[in-house]
Amino acid sequence: MKIALLGYGKMGKTIERLASERGHTIVYKKTSSASEGELHKADAAIDFSTPETAEKNILLGLETGIPVISGTTGWLEAFQKITKFCQDRNGSFIYASNFSVGVNLFFQLNEQLATVMNSWPEYKVSIEEIHHTQKKDAPSGTAITVAEGIIKHSEKKKWTLNEGDPDAIEIKARRIDDVKGTHSVYYTSEIDTISIKHEAHSRDGFAIGAIMAAEWILDKKGIFTMKDVLEIG
Ligand SMILES: NC(=O)c1ccc[n+]([C@@H]2O[C@H](COP(=O)([O-])OP(=O)(O)OC[C@H]3O[C@@H](n4cnc5c(N)ncnc54)[C@H](O)[C@@H]3O)[C@@H](O)[C@H]2O)c1
């Protein structure tokens, strides 16, 4: 497969390495200031750019008529617009706040745990995410997906970064050195704490998942999620 990289930072470079190991070729790269290669020659575009530039990058890929895989977080206010644009052109698009297989299993586990814990109101739910200090958005896209998974199966209606709102799921966002991405869900009572945790050891899992999504979407039209790719949930 010929791949276009929309964004060539930590994730773009990791995808380049792992895609070539899987026999794919990078035919186009776009950074903030320049681009090289020919976008129209790509079979699929993978966007890992910035919250401010993802929307433009995704539209560029869809306009070119190739499937777009986006892992950039922090741009979801434009999701409806992207969906309509993609549908109007009979295009293909997939967004995931986290492409790693392990995190997608964690999402599933989180929803199952939320279903169980919904009968036990003495346990207060909270989420913690830890990432490297270069991360631009907070909370992480993954933490938002985790919160949405809990909201689906509980009385909670929203999430917050602040302390002390009993109606909201509190998310604590921490930034430490070069942490690749750690997400924990806690259910805490007076007596004890139940927790689940996913810890990424490198960026390879995110990159392999995005490449798997690109391989999967090639012969499909529509808007998809990582659940479709992995056939889970
Ligand atoms: N979904 C996932 O699995 C997953 C995993 C890791 C990171 N992310 C997200 O992906 C995004 C990128 O992460 P990263 O660690 O590679 O960040 P990074 O800062 O290392 O790289 C971002 C790159 O985008 C480039 N860029 C800036 N403006 C651009 C433009 N107009 N067009 C194209 N590229 C442009 C920058 O040059 C930079 O190299 C972040 O939003 C992050 O949260 C998601």
Ligand SMILES: O=C(O)C1=N[C@H](C(=O)O)CCC1
């Ligand atoms: O490094 C990042 O930035 C990451 N962003 C995603 C998020 O916001 O959830 C996924 C994990 C790594």
